[in-house]
Amino acid sequence: MGDGVLARLSIDTDLATQVLCGFIHDQTQKAGLPRAVIALSGGIDSALSAALAARALGTENVLAIRMPWRDSAPNSLADADLLIEALGLPALTVEITEMVLPLFERFPQMDRRRRGNIMARQRMIVSYDQSVAWGGLVMGTSNKTEFLLGYSTIYGDSGVALQPIADLYKAQVRQLAAALDLPQSILDKAPSADLWEGQTDEEELGFTYEQVDQVLYLLVDERYVVDEVVEEGFERNFVEDVWRRVKANHYNARLSNRALGHDFLYLRDWVG
Numbered sequence: 396m397g398d399g400v401l402a403r404l405s406i407d408t409d410l411a412t413q414v415l416c417g418f419i420h421d422q423t424q425k426a427g428l429p430r431a432v433i434a435l436s437g438g439i440d441s442a443l444s445a446a447l448a449a450r451a452l453g454t455e456n457v458l459a460i461r462m463p464w465r466d467s468a469p470n471s472l473a474d475a476d477l478l479i480e481a482l483g484l485p486a487l488t489v490e491i492t493e494m495v496l497p498l499f500e501r502f503p504q505m506d507r508r509r510r511g512n513i514m515a516r517q518r519m520i521v522s523y524d525q526s527v528a529w530g531g532l533v534m535g536t537s538n539k540t541e542f543l544l545g546y547s548t549i550y551g552d553s554g555v556a557l558q559p560i561a562d563l564y565k566a567q568v569r570q571l572a573a574a575l576d577l578p579q580s581i582l583d584k585a586p587s588a589d590l591w592e593g594q595t596d597e598e599e600l601g602f603t604y605e606q607v608d609q610v611l612y613l614l615v616d617e618r619y620v621v622d623e624v625v626e627e628g629f630e631r632n633f634v635e636d637v638w639r640r641v642k643a644n645h646y647n648a649r650l651s652n653r654a655l656g657h658d659f660l661y662l663r664d665w666v667g
Contacts, residue, residue: 400609400627403617404566408574411567412447415559419451422557423532430531434522434552435459435486437474440560441536442581443572447559448534449482458529459484462518465492470584477578487525491517515551522555532556540565540604543611544637545644564612565604602633610637 423429431448435441448457461475472488479486494517499505505513522533535555537547539562547553560568573582610629613619614637619627624634 400612401566401605404564404608404612406563406567406570408571411563411571412450412575415447416451419448419534419557419559423452426532426556428530428532430456430458430529431534431557432458432460432522432526432529432531433534434518434536435461435475435478436536437461437471437478437581438536438584439572439577439581440538440568442474442478442577443568443575444534444536444559445478445484446482446572446575446577449484454483455485456531457482457484457534458525458531459486460522460525461486461488462491462521463488464490464495464514470580474578474581474584478581481578489521491521494521512548512551515548516554519551519554526556534559535561537561538563538565538568540608540611543615543644544607544640564608566608606633607637610634611641614638614641 419431423431429452431452433441433445433448435445445457445459459475459479461472463472476486478484491514495510495513498513499510502509519533526533533555535553535558537552537558538560541547542553542561563571569582610624610633613624613627614621614634621631621634621638625631
């Protein structure tokens with residue numbers, strides 16, 4: 396378990412860059428909007444999407460929007476600024492605190508999940524408003540791992556015009572981001588939607604991306620059944636939990652032979 400599956404997740408970064416930049420350029424041209432708007436969080440996913448868009452369209456045509464909330468981690472804004480400077484992107488900062496607080500105050504019993512969804516949707520409202528003002532398509536930042544697990548907000552971070560990295564597992568996002576020489580602080584930081592203080596994706600999910608990427612790759616790309624994944628050395632309860640999440644969230648640029656919505660359809664129950 397581990398090294399063998401991770402090795403199979405490896406991608407040709409030059410080819411991936413060529414395909415994804417071609418996808419972005421082609422789709423924006425078809426839409427008649429050869430510019431892009433991207434919500435830049437300071438994390439690796441949005442950084443990679445921004446870097447690909449800048450290569451495809453030219454840095455002057457990619458508007459990076461920072462949308463902090465009052466409890467956002469200071470390093471998130473700092474890392475977003477670092478990428479903006481490194482790529483030379485036009486940028487805008489729109490504080491969302493005063494936009495979402497009235498709804499939070501109207502329903503004070505809201506838990507973190509509800510608040511997080513509202514913040515994600517408010518950020519998408521701002522993105523689409525700037526899409527009109529800037530004359531560009533809203534660029535997505537979600538990866539294949541998140542889509543398969545349903546780890547996104549409908550009409551929030553999933554509500555975009557283009558999804559350039561939606562066929563890349565998190566491990567592949569990290570590989571491509573490193574190949575494109577994104578800032579080291581972004582490559583090293585713990586993945587987080589920055590929806591509340593101290594929030595990390597892996598703590599919220601209950602497992603690491605490295606673990607789940609391997610299981611997802613075997614189930615989806617290699618078409619393994621649960622028993623076969625367990626035989627590779629993964630714990631059965633974990634594999635079954637991952638597969639339940641995938642089936643519940645079947646909802647993209649295309650790199651693999653098993654792209655979501657194109658080749659991978661849930662036609663049978665593989666658990667049991």
